[in-house]
Amino acid sequence: MSIEKMEFVNISGHTNDLNAVLVKLSDCGCFHIESASKVANKKSGYTAIKEDNPYTPLLKKLYEISARSGIDFKSMDYSDVEKDSLPVLDKYLTDVSNTLDEYKAAEKKAREQLSIHEQAMYQVDHLQGITADFQQIFHCEHIKIRMGRLPADSFAKLPYYDDKPFFFFHFSQEQEYYWGMYLVPVAYLDEVEEIFDNLYFERTHIPDFVHGDAETASSELHRMVEEDKKSIEESVKKLDEFMLLKTEKLCKIFSRLKTQHDNFDLRNKAVIVKNKFHIVGFVPRSDSERFAGMFGNLDSVSVSLQHADMNGKIPPPIKLKNNWFSRPFSMFVEMYGLPSYNSINPTNFVAITYMLLFGIMFGDFGQGLVLAIFGALMGKLKKWQMGPIISRVGISGAIFGLLYGSVFGYEELLDPVYEKLGISFLPLKVMNNVAPILVATIALGVFLIIISILINIVSGIKNRDYENALFSNNGIAGLVFFGSILGGLVGTLIGIKVFSVPYVLLLIVLPLIMMFMREPLACLVRGKKYRMEGGVGDFIASNFFEVFEFLLSYVSNSLSFVRVGGFAISHASMMLVVMALAKGMSAAASPVMVVFGNIFVMGIEALLVCIQAMRLEFYELFSRFYSGDGVPFTPVKINYDETIE
Amino acid sequence: MQKNYNATVAKIMAIYGKRLKPQDYTEMMNRHNVSEVADYLKKNTYYSKLLASIDTNTIHRGLLENLLRRSVFETYMRITGFEHISKQKFYNYKIIQTEIDEILRCIRCINAGSDKLIQDVPVYINHLTSFDLLELAKINDFKGLLDFLKKTQYYSVLKEVSLDENGKVDVTKCETLLRTYFINMLRSSADFRISDSKQFISFLETEIDFINIINSYRLTAYFGESEEEIEKDMLTIYGRLTAERHREIYSAPNAEEFIRRFSKTYYGKQIIKNGYDITDLEQSARRLRYKHARSILRRSGSAPLSVYVFIFLLETEVQNIISIIEGIRYGVESNKIASLVIT
Numbered sequence: 001m002s003i004e005k006m007e008f009v010n011i012s013g014h015t016n017d018l019n020a021v022l023v024k025l026s027d028c029g030c031f032h033i034e035s036a037s038k039v040a041n042k043k044s045g046y047t048a049i050k051e052d053n054p055y056t057p058l059l060k061k062l063y064e065i066s067a068r069s070g071i072d073f074k075s076m077d078y079s080d081v082e083k084d085s086l087p088v089l090d091k092y093l094t095d096v097s098n099t100l101d102e103y104k105a106a107e108k109k110a111r112e113q114l115s116i117h118e119q120a121m122y123q124v125d126h127l128q129g130i131t132a133d134f135q136q137i138f139h140c141e142h143i144k145i146r147m148g149r150l151p152a153d154s155f156a157k158l159p160y161y162d163d164k165p166f167f168f169f170h171f172s173q174e175q176e177y178y179w180g181m182y183l184v185p186v187a188y189l190d191e192v193e194e195i196f197d198n199l200y201f202e203r204t205h206i207p208d209f210v211h212g213d214a215e216t217a218s219s220e221l222h223r224m225v226e227e228d229k230k231s232i233e234e235s236v237k238k239l240d241e242f243m244l245l246k247t248e249k250l251c252k253i254f255s256r257l258k259t260q261h262d263n264f265d266l267r268n269k270a271v272i273v274k275n276k277f278h279i280v281g282f283v284p285r286s287d288s289e290r291f292a293g294m295f296g297n298l299d300s301v302s303v304s305l306q307h308a309d310m311n312g313k314i315p316p317p318i319k320l321k322n323n324w325f326s327r328p329f330s331m332f333v334e335m336y337g338l339p340s341y342n343s344i345n346p347t348n349f350v351a352i353t354y355m356l357l358f359g360i361m362f363g364d365f366g367q368g369l370v371l372a373i374f375g376a377l378m379g380k381l382k383k384w385q386m387g388p389i390i391s392r393v394g395i396s397g398a399i400f401g402l403l404y405g406s407v408f409g410y411e412e413l414l415d416p417v418y419e420k421l422g423i424s425f426l427p428l429k430v431m432n433n434v435a436p437i438l439v440a441t442i443a444l445g446v447f448l449i450i451i452s453i454l455i456n457i458v459s460g461i462k463n464r465d466y467e468n469a470l471f472s473n474n475g476i477a478g479l480v481f482f483g484s485i486l487g488g489l490v491g492t493l494i495g496i497k498v499f500s501v502p503y504v505l506l507l508i509v510l511p512l513i514m515m516f517m518r519e520p521l522a523c524l525v526r527g528k529k530y531r532m533e534g535g536v537g538d539f540i541a542s543n544f545f546e547v548f549e550f551l552l553s554y555v556s557n558s559l560s561f562v563r564v565g566g567f568a569i570s571h572a573s574m575m576l577v578v579m580a581l582a583k584g585m586s587a588a589a590s591p592v593m594v595v596f597g598n599i600f601v602m603g604i605e606a607l608l609v610c611i612q613a614m615r616l617e618f619y620e621l622f623s624r625f626y627s628g629d630g631v632p633f634t635p636v637k638i639n640y641d642e643t644i645e
Numbered sequence: 646m647q648k649n650y651n652a653t654v655a656k657i658m659a660i661y662g663k664r665l666k667p668q669d670y671t672e673m674m675n676r677h678n679v680s681e682v683a684d685y686l687k688k689n690t691y692y693s694k695l696l697a698s699i700d701t702n703t704i705h706r707g708l709l710e711n712l713l714r715r716s717v718f719e720t721y722m723r724i725t726g727f728e729h730i731s732k733q734k735f736y737n738y739k740i741i742q743t744e745i746d747e748i749l750r751c752i753r754c755i756n757a758g759s760d761k762l763i764q765d766v767p768v769y770i771n772h773l774t775s776f777d778l779l780e781l782a783k784i785n786d787f788k789g790l791l792d793f794l795k796k797t798q799y800y801s802v803l804k805e806v807s808l809d810e811n812g813k814v815d816v817t818k819c820e821t822l823l824r825t826y827f828i829n830m831l832r833s834s835a836d837f838r839i840s841d842s843k844q845f846i847s848f849l850e851t852e853i854d855f856i857n858i859i860n861s862y863r864l865t866a867y868f869g870e871s872e873e874e875i876e877k878d879m880l881t882i883y884g885r886l887t888a889e890r891h892r893e894i895y896s897a898p899n900a901e902e903f904i905r906r907f908s909k910t911y912y913g914k915q916i917i918k919n920g921y922d923i924t925d926l927e928q929s930a931r932r933l934r935y936k937h938a939r940s941i942l943r944r945s946g947s948a949p950l951s952v953y954v955f956i957f958l959l960e961t962e963v964q965n966i967i968s969i970i971e972g973i974r975y976g977v978e979s980n981k982i983a984s985l986v987i988t
Contacts, residue, residue, distance in 0.1 A: 153715070157766065160763050175697065175698035176698045176699065177698060198764050200705045202700070
């Protein structure tokens with residue numbers, strides 16, 4: 001419900017114990033490391049550790065083996081290989097890599113053979129009209145024969161060369177090409193070859209291994225292609241069998257090397273002062289006792305803990321503490337950015353307001369329940385992050401559906417129930433109360449904006465940000481101004497004259513002046529001298545426009561909530577259309593229409609309403625009190641999924 | 646007055662949406678040879694269908710260029726066939742333009758004594774042209790050409806052209822006559838809505854002015870020809886720039902003065918305003934027209950106007966690819982190639 005309190009940790013000890021400490025840090029799962037050089041005193045003469053990671057080359061080798069063999073390494077208990085030295089592991093990996101190379105080379109060779117044979121087969125298949133032996137054709141003494149393909153456009157130009165001494169025979173046509181051969185007397189070979197070059201004739205070189213006529217050669221090539229395919233399959237099979245034997249050991253080596261590699265990388269965060277290392281970071285206060293006791297067996301190591309905010313140099317990381325109800329909504333908060341350490345965790349506020357806004361817009365008892373069940377199932381079975389949110393907002397939609405008296409678009413279904421219970425003001429039929437609903441949603445928006453301003457005031461005072469808490473448009477000045485205007489308007493509407501001269505001067509004009517002068521006033525409160533940058537003219541101009549924008553934002557933010565009512569009405573209207581369509585259909589088609597209409601409206605409305613509610617949260621509410629500049633708490637751990645550069 | 650063909654305009658916009666983007670050109674410029682460029686086009690762009698059966702490893706540069714040019718024509722056929730508007734007089738312009746280009750190529754081959762015309766003849770269009778392109782490729786003298794064209798609309802255009810003392814055909818004159826004929830044909834057939842017609846004429850006039858400006862610049866800068874000599878070879882129709890303004894520019898004694906005078910015209914100011922290099926007149930003119938065409942295509946709902954500017958944009962795209970291919974083939978630095986690409 002709040003932000004987890006942190007302890008700032010300073011671990012120091014003899015450099016001999018550094019590695020052991022780092023292993024414990026990555027095992028504990030609750031230590032957020034920071035670079036010690038950020039807090040080290042420069043006068044102490046510290047040195048930051050800058051060493052090449054000795055595990056990187058071997059890990060790279062492993063990743064290369066993984067990429068070439070297609071094996072994904074998993075973390076495993078690596079006690080079997082823990083004692084092996086790095087050169088021994090290097091030799092093992094080199095051997096595996098070399099054998100892999102051999103299998104891969106064999107496979108590559110087989111694939112090349114296949115490519116050559118397929119190419120020849122493709123060519124010969126297009127020359128099926130040739131009944132003479134290829135070898136005999138190529139060995140004619142007075143006539144030369146060129147086989148290949150001619151672009152269709154060039155084929156059309158052949159009549160132009162009617163007077164030239166050659167014949168072109170085509171055997172097949174394939175889209176843009178005519179496959180065939182031309183015959184030319186040896187004496188005219190050069191001239192005719194030039195003509196065909198200009199016609200973009202692509203000559204096919206029939207390989208020497210092709211014998212017989214086109215039909216015989218084709219069947220022989222088909223046989224060769226089949227053999228090549230078998231050969232490739234065998235090579236792949238052998239490679240798979242080899243890798244199967246090696247996978248377990250490779251996984252163990254990977255687990256060991258990745259652990260040592262990541263731990264070694266943490267050394268760069270430490271500093272050394274006279275044979276002593278210093279590591280700093282943060283631990284959640286709830287884990288601090290267990291954490292401090294972890295190093296009992298390392299005599300040289302000492303751990304000092306202090307309140308996180310006592311350290312002024314590094315902002316403490318943020319770990320949100322939420323209950324089961326609001327926890328799923330932390331996704332939205334994180335999406336916007338985490339709060340700062342001393343501010344307020346807005347997750348509960350988001351959970352309540354989001355459900356409220358969604359429920360009003362999506363009020364249908366039946367559809368809400370379906371959505372809730374769908375969300376719960378998706379969250380449970382598919383681990384979908386939005387699942388629990390959908391299930392909660394679905395329930396909210398169902399509750400508002402009860403208030404509206406709407407069940408799967410049937411607006412009269414609950415009327416008898418309320419009659420029986422004697423509740424006369426329910427159901428609150430949306431289509432009969434359009435104006436009140438729109439006004440009520442604006443009122444709700446005003447209420448939520450006031451709550452947001454109050455949160456900002458509390459948060460500002462907590463962080464001693466007086467400019468923001470007292471004089472900004474989201475501070476006390478803004479609240480008084482906004483509240484007074486609203487109070488005056490409501491009073492006028494119900495016939496009370498509120499806008500007296502003192503009222504206007506004290507509650508409207510004075511807060512406006514405070515907002516206008518917020519920077520000098522904040523300096524005054526802090527006891528600092530205000531320095532005007534850019535002159536008086538610049539000050540007046542920039543603050544005038546800013547205050548003008550504040551005034552506009554009060555109006556636009558409040559009116560923005562009218563969409564909540566708008567979507568409630570649109571949901572009811574869409575279901576009205578579905579019901580009207582169903583009514584006009586036959587008895588058999590009507591239920592189908594109702595079911596599909598409900599699915600359609602449910603899908604489209606749920607999506608739209610989710611987006612609109614999130615928009616209202618982020619733009620109208622968060623912008624008033626939330627900065628989202630916190631650093632997430634990320635405990636150090638070995639990440640087996642992450643690859644190295 | 647023609648009726649609206651909104652589906653054709655929508656179809657054009659749909660095809661235009663698939664055009665190559667600047668990053669596609671950058672990717673192609675980073676390739677090392679024609680095969681790699683063809684491979685990129687085949688795997689990453691809407692040219693994949695065109696190149697589906699092509700082996701990009703062995704493709705010849707000339708074949709690739711011909712295929713790309715053919716794709717422009719096929720797209721033209723596709724969009725004009727979509728609502729069967731190809732039978733209207735205006736939409737015949739692409740065929741006429743191709744015929745004129747082929748006649749001019751034939752004349753240049755006659756002058757050069759070359760028989761290479763056949764290599765790039767667009768045979769895919771042969772069934773639509775008013776004469777047989779393969780027969781045209783066989784012609785090797787101007788008299789033969791005039792005889793061949795006797796039954797076509799081009800005979801009356803070219804019949805007055807005579808050979809010079811060396812027996813050569815005046816290509817510039819032929820080009821001037823044929824282009825003038827083409828532009829007049831376009832002007833007369835562009836009978837669409839007044840607002841669209843205005844835009845079309847404005848686009849066409851820019852084309853006319855730039856043909857004259859670029860040709861006269863070449864004659865001034867590379868041949869040092871006089872105003873009278875230049876004017877003789879220019880189109881006698883004018884666009885936004887008046888005949889006087891043209892003459893004033895033609896009379897520039899050298900290239901620098903030519904550019905200085907041109908920079909004071911509407912086009913010169915536009916080129917400077919858009920940050921193009923005015924000394925590279927041809928490129929800047931192409932860039933300006935490209936920008937103009939894009940703006941028309943975005944705003945226009947008229948089918949003939951959209952077809953005309955869209956085909957122009959498509960041709961520019963193909964020209965960009967060809968520039969990249971040639972640049973890579975001749976080892977031109979990528980920043981130099983980039984300066985030739987118009988986006």
